[in-house]
Amino acid sequence: MPLSAKTFDVRTGNAQHMFHPMIDPKVVRQVPPLIIERGDGVHVFDIDGKRYLDTVASLWNVNVGHNRPEITEAITAQLGKIAYYSTFQNTSNPPAIELSQRLAAMFAPEKMTKVLFSSGGSDAVETALKIARQYWKLEGQSERVKFISLKQGYHGVHFGGASINGNPAFRTAYEPLMPGCFQIESPDLYRNPWGETDPERLAARCADELERTIQYQGAHTIAAFIAEPVQGAGGVIVPPATYWPLMRKVLDKHGVLLISDEIVTGFGRIGAMCGARAWGVAPDIMAMAKGINSGYVPLGATLFNERVAQAFDKPDVPAALMHGYTYSGHALACAAANANLAIVEAEDLPARALDVGGYLLDRLEELRRYAQVGDVRGKGLMVAVELVRDRTTKAPLTPPHAFIGALVKGAREEGAIIRVQGNRLILSPPLVFSHADVDETLRILHAAFSAAQSFD
Numbered sequence: 001m002p003l004s005a006k007t008f009d010v011r012t013g014n015a016q017h018m019f020h021p022m023i024d025p026k027v028v029r030q031v032p033p034l035i036i037e038r039g040d041g042v043h044v045f046d047i048d049g050k051r052y053l054d055t056v057a058s059l060w061n062v063n064v065g066h067n068r069p070e071i072t073e074a075i076t077a078q079l080g081k082i083a084y085y086s087t088f089q090n091t092s093n094p095p096a097i098e099l100s101q102r103l104a105a106m107f108a109p110e111k112m113t114k115v116l117f118s119s120g121g122s123d124a125v126e127t128a129l130k131i132a133r134q135y136w137k138l139e140g141q142s143e144r145v146k147f148i149s150l151k152q153g154y155h156g157v158h159f160g161g162a163s164i165n166g167n168p169a170f171r172t173a174y175e176p177l178m179p180g181c182f183q184i185e186s187p188d189l190y191r192n193p194w195g196e197t198d199p200e201r202l203a204a205r206c207a208d209e210l211e212r213t214i215q216y217q218g219a220h221t222i223a224a225f226i227a228e229p230v231q232g233a234g235g236v237i238v239p240p241a242t243y244w245p246l247m248r249k250v251l252d253k254h255g256v257l258l259i260s261d262e263i264v265t266g267f268g269r270i271g272a273m274c275g276a277r278a279w280g281v282a283p284d285i286m287a288m289a290k291g292i293n294s295g296y297v298p299l300g301a302t303l304f305n306e307r308v309a310q311a312f313d314k315p316d317v318p319a320a321l322m323h324g325y326t327y328s329g330h331a332l333a334c335a336a337a338n339a340n341l342a343i344v345e346a347e348d349l350p351a352r353a354l355d356v357g358g359y360l361l362d363r364l365e366e367l368r369r370y371a372q373v374g375d376v377r378g379k380g381l382m383v384a385v386e387l388v389r390d391r392t393t394k395a396p397l398t399p400p401h402a403f404i405g406a407l408v409k410g411a412r413e414e415g416a417i418i419r420v421q422g423n424r425l426i427l428s429p430p431l432v433f434s435h436a437d438v439d440e441t442l443r444i445l446h447a448a449f450s451a452a453q454s455f456d
């Protein structure tokens, strides 16, 4: 079939039948989507064969890069044995068992000893919320049902996750949601309601707000506080260094569980094997997905420590876990994860993220020469450039602004996929990115920013 005919069919079919996440379906009909057919390392290729630098690792998840033979081989070898067998009740499969051991060893510093697998990030968050609720019931404190989270937080799209999400955009169309969920300020040094620019004072204000919220609600009603170590979808909000230890102190004072949503930060992205470690805190529960197997097969995991696990272990207290998914511990997904995590460790990708991320952040400072750049921030390979209409007022340059459309289009023409979420240009490349890839990213960004100036 000639390429043009194939292209026509694929694009038409997409517009006719597919609903895409996170976009108005009418837009997909008007603007043909970029259709990716193939990947290789930090590059992907569209159906016309055009090559792009993947500066976002698809959805900040393809951490070891595309099409790694080690992972393909692991999946193929597992397929040769059995693709799937359930882990419900008392059945299991070897790749899931191996992965549970690997995760416990990897997160021994955080004292994680148990894992419940799922099919992705939203599932892992839902599992974390339910484990927290059941924990308190098993502890005889059944009034502890509420959750505190952060404005700008993103925790997936299930009803639990949507209820704790900090951005109303993910909530309003689906209300009413779960009661008992409360959001407090994010540790955003660039925009916060106090106009606070001192990191330590900002951290103290946030911890104080947590304290007051817990007291106001009544500590005996709060199950858990959940947050991302660095907020991702909310705009790469990097907290001050003192923030997490202060927050943990407040939670400990009131016995509240800490759930770390590590779905983006897990497995190296911000320069440590998990985000909590990067900030020197140990959560009680960790929700993980994405980088666990770099997206080769859908997989989520919820890890927890002995404080939580022991509640399920009390003699004479029935503690059936009436939660889990058909694909919890899917053998192909776990085989992919075992191969993926072997790469993460062998190539020390957390250290690489720190090194290449530092270089990326330094070079991105160059973008401040463009009037639209209000802030540049990040940690490891989780980076954002905040776009503004006016640097003094910090008025955001929000979509569908022509400048943003021109920026994304310009980058594509130059050979890179970039993502703008709200008014933030987000860069979250595979952790195997090199200094040369950073240089290429900057060449493309300069070209795209220059070309977009006429749309300002």
Ligand code: PMP
Pocket (backbone or CB within 6 Å): 059, 120, 121, 122, 123, 125, 154, 155, 156, 157, 228, 232, 233, 261, 262, 263, 264, 289, 290
């Ligand atoms: N939590 C965080 C922090 C995320 O970034 C995401 C996805 N981007 C999720 C949860 C939800 O994960 P999924 O899309 O795999 O359901």
